[in-house]
Amino acid sequence: MKIYIMTDMEGVAGVLDHDNWCQPPTHAYPGRYYDLGRELLTKEVNAAIDGFWRGGADDIVVVDGHGAGGIVPTLLDSRAKLLHGWAGPGPSGLDESFDAVAWVGQHAKASTTHAHIAHTGWFDRIDISVNGVSIGEYGQLALAAGELGVSVIFASGDEALCREAVALAPRITTVAVKQGLTPNDGSDLDTTAYMHHNLAALHLHPEVARRAIQDRAQASLRPLLQEGKGYSLFKLAPPYERVTIWRPDEPRGVKRIDHATHPTSVIEALNLPAHPEPLVE
Numbered sequence: 001m002k003i004y005i006m007t008d009m010e011g012v013a014g015v016l017d018h019d020n021w022c023q024p025p026t027h028a029y030p031g032r033y034y035d036l037g038r039e040l041l042t043k044e045v046n047a048a049i050d051g052f053w054r055g056g057a058d059d060i061v062v063v064d065g066h067g068a069g070g071i072v073p074t075l076l077d078s079r080a081k082l083l084h085g086w087a088g089p090g091p092s093g094l095d096e097s098f099d100a101v102a103w104v105g106q107h108a109k110a111s112t113t114h115a116h117i118a119h120t121g122w123f124d125r126i127d128i129s130v131n132g133v134s135i136g137e138y139g140q141l142a143l144a145a146g147e148l149g150v151s152v153i154f155a156s157g158d159e160a161l162c163r164e165a166v167a168l169a170p171r172i173t174t175v176a177v178k179q180g181l182t183p184n185d186g187s188d189l190d191t192t193a194y195m196h197h198n199l200a201a202l203h204l205h206p207e208v209a210r211r212a213i214q215d216r217a218q219a220s221l222r223p224l225l226q227e228g229k230g231y232s233l234f235k236l237a238p239p240y241e242r243v244t245i246w247r248p249d250e251p252r253g254v255k256r257i258d259h260a261t262h263p264t265s266v267i268e269a270l271n272l273p274a275h276p277e278p279l280v281e
Helices: 034-055 137-148 159-168 191-195 206-227 266-270
Strands: 002-007 059-064 080-083 100-106 125-130 133-135 151-158 173-180 201-203 240-246 256-262
Touching (some): 002 034, 034 151, 100 159, 125 137, 133 137, 137 151, 137 159, 137 266, 151 159, 151 206, 159 173, 173 206, 240 266, 256 266
Parallel strands (some): 002 059, 002 100, 059 080
Antiparallel strands (some): 240 256
């Protein structure tokens, strides 16, 4: 049983904001707790690895999906392999040899209410949709997995991410490790303002979160083992149209929109270059 675990930092219990916890110290970010944030993520991933291993997995690949890097290699459970860096153009390392995809530390898509540090790719997007279905980073990978016939079985992150995951793949198992509290979606904000928009959240204690992740990850393998390939897929019918709406770069700036299409492959559609133009509303 081969499992692909996509990881991110913003959906981890105890990771409190982006600038202090999710970026190393630079001229742009204070990065005060970046190392601690990486440790918290790696321990959540280890909880998932342990759960999957107990549930029957025997080959686990952990993908460091956080832009600045989120996994501490020396702390990672030795039963897993670590994949860092993208070979492109599709999801790095994901192919038909995997039985399932899981997410740990994932955040909700851009412009989600009651979410924590929500964004898609970066804070400059208002929304990305495929064939009219709004998706975030979770949805993009889930669609790619669906095209490859790989089941989506588990996701942990904030409560809004869990709602998003179930809406696209109703049979997925989720664990909410924190609850975002900001009611406004922030779709009217420019990029800089949106970066600091949805930072209020109620967190589980990290140890409580890890226990829940371990238990639910183990449980998520049972139906997959019973039903095999074809269980819990998120798929849309071709052709594929990707639409991206971009935030203004400054207050009172202009929103932009991009359209990209592919006749047969959603993976190819998601990876086509963007050519944003001013959005006329």
